[in-house]
Amino acid sequence: MKITVIGSGYVGLVTGACLADTGNHVLCIDLDAGKIDRLRRGEIPIHEPGLDTVVARGLAAGRLRFSTDYAEAVAHAAVAFIAVGTPSDEDGSADLSHVLSAARELGRRMERDTLVIVKSTVPVGTSDKVRAAVQEQLQARGVPHKVSVASNPEFLKEGLAVEDFMRPDRIVVGTDPDDHRAKDIFREMYAPFNRNHERIFFMDVRSAEFTKYASNCMLAVRISFMNELANLADRLKVDIEQVRRGVGADPRIGPHFLYAGAGFGGSCFPKDLRALIHTSEESGEPAELMRAAQNVNLRQRRLLGQKIVAHFGGKLDGRTIALWGLAFKANTDDVREASSIDIIDALLQAGARVRAYDPAALETAATALKGRAGVSLVRSAAEALEGADALAVVTEWLEFRSPDFDDLARRLKSRVLFDGRNLYDPFAVRRAGLVYQGIGRSGVGE
Ligand SMILES: NC(=O)C1=CN([C@@H]2O[C@H](COP(=O)(O)OP(=O)(O)OC[C@H]3O[C@@H](n4cnc5c(N)ncnc54)[C@H](O)[C@@H]3O)[C@@H](O)[C@H]2O)C=CC1
Numbered sequence: 001m002k003i004t005v006i007g008s009g010y011v012g013l014v015t016g017a018c019l020a021d022t023g024n025h026v027l028c029i030d031l032d033a034g035k036i037d038r039l040r041r042g043e044i045p046i047h048e049p050g051l052d053t054v055v056a057r058g059l060a061a062g063r064l065r066f067s068t069d070y071a072e073a074v075a076h077a078a079v080a081f082i083a084v085g086t087p088s089d090e091d092g093s094a095d096l097s098h099v100l101s102a103a104r105e106l107g108r109r110m111e112r113d114t115l116v117i118v119k120s121t122v123p124v125g126t127s128d129k130v131r132a133a134v135q136e137q138l139q140a141r142g143v144p145h146k147v148s149v150a151s152n153p154e155f156l157k158e159g160l161a162v163e164d165f166m167r168p169d170r171i172v173v174g175t176d177p178d179d180h181r182a183k184d185i186f187r188e189m190y191a192p193f194n195r196n197h198e199r200i201f202f203m204d205v206r207s208a209e210f211t212k213y214a215s216n217c218m219l220a221v222r223i224s225f226m227n228e229l230a231n232l233a234d235r236l237k238v239d240i241e242q243v244r245r246g247v248g249a250d251p252r253i254g255p256h257f258l259y260a261g262a263g264f265g266g267s268c269f270p271k272d273l274r275a276l277i278h279t280s281e282e283s284g285e286p287a288e289l290m291r292a293a294q295n296v297n298l299r300q301r302r303l304l305g306q307k308i309v310a311h312f313g314g315k316l317d318g319r320t321i322a323l324w325g326l327a328f329k330a331n332t333d334d335v336r337e338a339s340s341i342d343i344i345d346a347l348l349q350a351g352a353r354v355r356a357y358d359p360a361a362l363e364t365a366a367t368a369l370k371g372r373a374g375v376s377l378v379r380s381a382a383e384a385l386e387g388a389d390a391l392a393v394v395t396e397w398l399e400f401r402s403p404d405f406d407d408l409a410r411r412l413k414s415r416v417l418f419d420g421r422n423l424y425d426p427f428a429v430r431r432a433g434l435v436y437q438g439i440g441r442s443g444v445g446e
């Protein structure tokens, strides 16, 4: 099948590369000429495990191509994904300008009936706006082509994007109920990923759009709930990690996504929560749970910084804090809405100097932290510890999982370890002579 993908970021690039890998001829386009130049050379502009191999295979086979040209995109295929960004607008709603601009560009050039698939995360009703935007252009040109619009939200996780796309737990597809041609295209396109033919959930377009927000917001609420329990556990001298295992053993609850920590970040949970709250309140429905989840998270992102400041009696003048992890989670270079930024701000405000290291996010963090004096971004975990009083671990990268605690105790002047992701055994840390502070673990081994 010939497929065009508009927007070559985390979602568009993974979608295009994986669909090329299963034999389709895919053209990915983007407005960012620098990004497209790098992709043409086989360079991957984001850190995403395994993506380089899939892109290289597609380029070598001639099934994956990159362009900045909408005319080429439209000429290439009668199936076009829109996978551009939908950032938060000032009022929290999803900014649809990129999506609608892509739709207009398509409409300006379409020369045949086309299926437009909205993959970006968009509020209920957006597919209708996309259809209207395309049709308006077609009418202006006086051409009779038919546009069919489907919703196919993406559920991949950064850091596991290729794996998630190749082995999805579900493929949600919203079409007009009688759009059999669109459904056939989806069945054919997703056949290689649709294990046992059980993975595609066809539904109406509005329900598909809503399913995406419902999923992300459900997970966000779950994490905030665990964080709230963790903060209570801290006061009650309970170990939230033992509680997590006990709670997660109930199959009605399940063990995944129950990790308390320094709060959730990234380009999606915070943004999608804001967007659904906006939709909810605009529709006259109070979004009480979602607002609470949002507030808990804003507090949680600041918590580790506050714990550090409190440990040193409210002032960090002359202190240096080592930070391991800047990305919002492991296996990505993404620092959008990462807790590390809130923590760094709290530390700087209290007068500290920060030495921060991340295996993949140094470049993105340098941009995000521009203008903040007092932060040094360093090239290794060991370098971050130089002259440091305490260590704060913010991202759960594999290379931070088993440090030599005796060595840490020798290097850290004040011998304190703040574990923002509950990675360590507090007994082992304390045996090495370090003070241990996790999230919801004050009762362990004291
Ligand atoms: N990042 C993630 O893990 C996931 C993101 N999503 C959703 O997918 C959408 C895209 O997200 P990301 O891939 O993370 O964004 P991104 O920011 O990495 O990529 C978006 C790309 O679209 C390009 N672009 C913007 N306007 C354009 C236009 N008019 N024509 C052509 N290209 C254009 C940008 O230059 C950029 O390269 C968002 O709605 C997001 O909520 C959904 C699931 C997972």
Ligand SMILES: O=C(O)[C@H]1O[C@H](OP(=O)(O)OP(=O)(O)OC[C@H]2O[C@@H](n3ccc(=O)[nH]c3=O)[C@H](O)[C@@H]2O)[C@H](O)[C@@H](O)[C@@H]1O
Pocket (backbone or CB within 6 Å): 121, 154, 155, 156, 157, 158, 159, 216, 219, 223, 256, 257, 258, 259, 260, 261, 262, 263, 264, 265, 266, 267, 268, 269, 328, 329
């Ligand atoms: O719409 C999206 O963009 C994507 O958003 C999330 O994926 P992602 O943001 O890549 O990362 P997650 O693994 O979900 O983690 C999000 C945040 O929650 C935090 N988290 C996660 C799990 C947990 O138990 N506790 C916890 O604090 C992570 O540290 C991270 O900051 C969803 O998991 C994907 O299904 C969805 O497609």
